[in-house]
Each structure stands twice: as C-alpha cells, then as structure tokens.
Amino acid sequence: MAMGKTPGNRDDEGDEGVFAEINITPLTDIFLVLLIIFMVTSTVIVQQGPGGGAKAGLKVNLPKGGATDVTARSTDLSVAVLADGRYVLSGNVVTTDELKAAFDKARTENPETLVIVQADEGVPHGTVVQVMELAKKAGLAQLAIGVRDGE
Template sequence: MAIGGPNGGDGGDDLEMPGGIFADINITPLTDIFLVLLIIFMVTTTAIAEAGRDEGGFKVNLPKGGKGETSAVARDVTVAVLADGRAVVGGKVQDDAELRRAFTEARERSPETVVLFQADEGVPHGRVVQVMELARAAGLSRLAIATRAEQ
C-alpha cells in the first residue's frame, strides 16, 4: 500500500508509483528481539531459582510432623539426604569425607551452629543416623530434623 503519490492523492496502483512511501511494518526484527529476551529471562530465572535454594535444586520429600520453634540463621548448615542416600550440602553432593570437612569448618566458624537435616521419607533410618553421627563427631551437638507441616 503506497501513501502520498507524486500527485498528492492516493496515487492509484502501487506498480504505477515507483517513488511512493511504503507503510508496511516489518515485525521480523521485533519478533527476534522478543525471542532473545524470552531466552534471557528463562535462563536467568532458572539460575536465580537454583541459587536461592539451600539444597541446590534437589527435591526432598520431607516426612510430616508438628511445628517446632527453630528459625534458620545464616551460620546454620542444611544437609539434604536424598532418597538414594546421597548427602547434599550447599547444592553439592558430598561423600562422607567432604561432609566431615564441611561439619568441621562449620564448627570452627561457630560452635553453636545448628545442623538441619532434610531427609527424604524413603531414606533408610540408618543412613540419616550415620550422617548425624558425622556431625556429632565433628563437634556439632545442635542437630535438627526438618519435617513438613501436616495439612
């Protein structure tokens, strides 16, 4: 569609008007910008969501229980024990030697550090006790177990 032909009028057919101004809007660059922004938002929100979780994105199905009176403090350590028995601290899966080192570092920062255990319902009780004993052997005596509130 041409606007404003040389005679000042409509100008008739577009083929007759080689010098007309086209008013078509090309939305391809706009679409490209929106797709790039969508990808950027998807990547950044995923990174932000993963960084904000203590267990590093691991799903732990906590058992139900009553509410306690504990509140998380910045110096506390959260240990997630997954259904297959792996232990996660700070978003990283750790073996027993790394757990001992993490507990020792936590005790050196503050002897009053609370270790919060988030154990999946399917984890054998012995594995949870084994991880708790690693914390006690490192000198941490304030241990807590996380549960879901009953609904």
C-alpha cells in the same frame, strides 16, 4: 493384736495374755487382691494402646512438623539426604569426606552451629543417624530434623 489366753496355757486363773502368733492369712489375701487388680489394669492399658495387643508400644506416630519449630539462621548447616543415599550440602552433592570437612569448618567458625538434617521419606533411619553421628564427632552438638509443614 488380739487379746486372749495364750496358746498352751491351761491355767484358769483368768489372766489374759497377748497372742504370740500373727495370722498372715488376711495379709496374704490383701496382697493377692492387689496383684489381681494390677494385672487386670495393666492388661487393659496395653490393649487400649494404638493397635492393641502386646506390640502396641512398637508403633510410632510421628508428629507433624510446623514451620515455627526451627528457624534457620545464616550460620546453620542444612544437609539433605536423598532417597538414593546421596548427601546434598548447599545445593551440591557431596561425599562423606566432604561432609566431614564441612562439619569441621562449621565448628571452627561457630561451635553453636545447628545442623538440620532433611531426609527423604524413603531414606533408612540408619543413614540419618550416620549424618548425625558425623556432626557429633565433628563437635556439633545441636542437631535438628527437618520436616514438612503439617498442614
């Protein structure tokens, strides 16, 4: 705080007082400079993303799968989703009801059963989610996505 005569005091007694007012102009300047720095750096970060622009966060670069990610056990259940939307379980094409029954049976045999969903590249995301939801409703909480080797 600055020392000096208080405003409005016309006495020349030589008493020095404390200013009662705070000058907020320097504080406002600092905040505006910080705001500008934040805006510039956030714009640079968004533009450096893949694809650039405001939609840079929408692109997904999926990682390549490795053979060591998930090792299938004999108790695990592998479900393949074909490009036309059919489900394959143990080499046989099954319906949704048969898939539910298989999930229920797997849960009663071993509640820690891992469900591995192997979907064709052309399968819509919603179909894969439906299979995963069927497994979760049956009580199988351990889910994995099967991928090809990244080599």
